[in-house]
Amino acid sequence: MSYQPAPPQEDDYTTTPIKSPRKKHMNSRVPPPRISPELELLKQKAINGEDISNCDSSLFPDLIVALKQQRDFLISYDLYDDSEECDKALKEVMKLNDAIMKQSSQKKAVVEYKARLSKAKKELIELQHRANKLEKELEKDLEEQDKQLEEKQKKEIEEYEEKWNSEGQLRRYNRASGTLRNMKTQAIHLLNSHRYEEMRIVEQQANSLAESEAIRSHQNMEADYSNGYLLLEKKHEAERAQLKEAQERRRKVFESAKEIDEDVLKARIKKLETALEDASNSNRTYYMNVKTARANGTILAVQPAGMGKKRVDVTKFNTLKLPALNHMPEMLRRTRSPTTPRSARNPPRGMSYDKFNFSELNSPSPNGRPSPMSPRYQRSNQHRSNSVHYY
Structure with a gap:
């Protein structure tokens, strides 16, 4: 079989799958919550790769949460490049925040232990x-x-x-x-x-x-x-x-x-x-404080429900979009073999079959009655089922 490639025709060969309410709920995308203008400006600086080491370090925990939510939101819309930039900014901010927290924890621990x-x-x-x-x-x-x-x-x-x-x-x-x-x-x-x-x-x-x-x-x-x-x-x-x-x-x-x-x-x-x-070892001091904070339940806030990863929707990629076939009658003639049986080449009168699914078409049966698969038989049967009988 040979055919010429053509642009895909979605209207002819693609169907929109019916989504259940559960799938619709799973595929819903919740936008990131609103943040303060100051935090928004700091987030844009981090995404643009600007130096934020001199900014207010008290905003870094909220900035980390905001960047995580922004990254996950971009992933859910298949914006991979923007999500990658956001992820790079998130890693830099987390690294900077860890350094600041380590230094702060070290100073605090030294003062406390002294x-x-x-x-x-x-x-x-x-x-x-x-x-x-x-x-x-x-x-x-x-x-x-x-x-x-x-x-x-x-x-x-x-x-x-x-x-x-x-x-x-x-x-x-x-x-x-x-x-x-x-x-x-x-x-x-x-x-x-x-x-x-x-x-x-x-x-x-x-x-x-x-x-x-x-x-x-x-x-x-x-x-x-x-x-x-x-x-x-x-x-x-x-x-x-x-x-x-x-x-x-x-x-x-x-x-x-x-x-x-x-x-x-x-x-x-x-x-x-x-x-x-x-306490002179900043890493040990910081991670001991993090362990204590986790035990006390005082770690960073959890991101809201619905703001997560990219959902897996199988209905989007379980079928392929194929181009339309050109010269359909000619292709069908070429596929016929000279040795095809006569019964297959000439089906009985009154019955017609589809080449691909062998289903009866709208031709009358040999006994003059409509075929069970014909639209006339189905309409007649539907009329009898919908009629009202009085006894």
């Missing part, structure tokens, strides 16, 4: 001063406890000495025995009887017995005194050990609390020093 580091160091110094003051007060309190215990024990020793020097305590050890008392009584009776020699002998024996009893009683008294004093000293020693243990426990609790508070502040200072060093 202030927090200074505050933490000041808190550490105040904590150390307060701890030293409390430690002195603690030592003073412990010394006061030692002094009170010493005075208490000294008073107990004095009371013990006074007890052993009292007449009642001495009376327990200075009583004479019955034998000595009888001998003294006998000596007196002998003297009254003028029996002087016997009296002297008895008196001498009584004195010797009194001396030995005094020595023995004194020894007993000293032994009892020493034993009691040793028990009192053991008691005082136990009290001093108990007090010392309690004081050491108080010191350890104080030192532990002091170390915990100091370790917390020192760890905070070390962390802030590391953060201050990291």
Whole structure:
């Protein structure tokens, strides 16, 4: 088959597809929202490639949103060149905005970390001063406890000495025995009887017995005194050990609390020093702030619904626009083969077929009735279906 190319005739070979309401809604194009004149001027400068680094940087986030919307809107209308220029301007503005945001974030982070580091160091110094003051007060309190215990024990020793020097305590050890008392009584009776020699002998024996009893009683008294004093000293020693243990426990609790508070502040200072060093890296500071902003939900505003990418409409490119065919009868004659069967060359009378779809045309059938595919049969059938029957 050969034919001459000709301009496409859309009226003959193209049909407009029927679009459903859903497709119509999907293919709708929403224009970009209105923006302020100042932002519009800044957008045109960015699209024209002018330098906007000296402009107000607070407008850059809104400018980025406006350029994105403009780019997507141009894409939806197949304006590829304008969309490409808008996309280039968008990338430049985003790059400039990132640089400004990085620098701003770095300065802000450095100032913030310096202030927090200074505050933490000041808190550490105040904590150390307060701890030293409390430690002195603690030592003073412990010394006061030692002094009170010493005075208490000294008073107990004095009371013990006074007890052993009292007449009642001495009376327990200075009583004479019955034998000595009888001998003294006998000596007196002998003297009254003028029996002087016997009296002297008895008196001498009584004195010797009194001396030995005094020595023995004194020894007993000293032994009892020493034993009691040793028990009192053991008691005082136990009290001093108990007090010392309690004081050491108080010191350890104080030192532990002091170390915990100091370790917390020192760890905070070390962390802030590391953060201050990291703040010198603008990229790290900026992206940490962006991560925090995303977590808090404070990132740039989302573009409105309906303002998006170019829609995919399959009905626009699922058919090809072909040119019209020239010399149709001649082409049909050339396509006939000499060996074509007679039945195919000469169809039966009363029935005509289309060359391409073999459908019956408007010729009568052999029995004289209209063909089911003929317009006359269809009109007759439609008339019968639309007629009203009364019974």
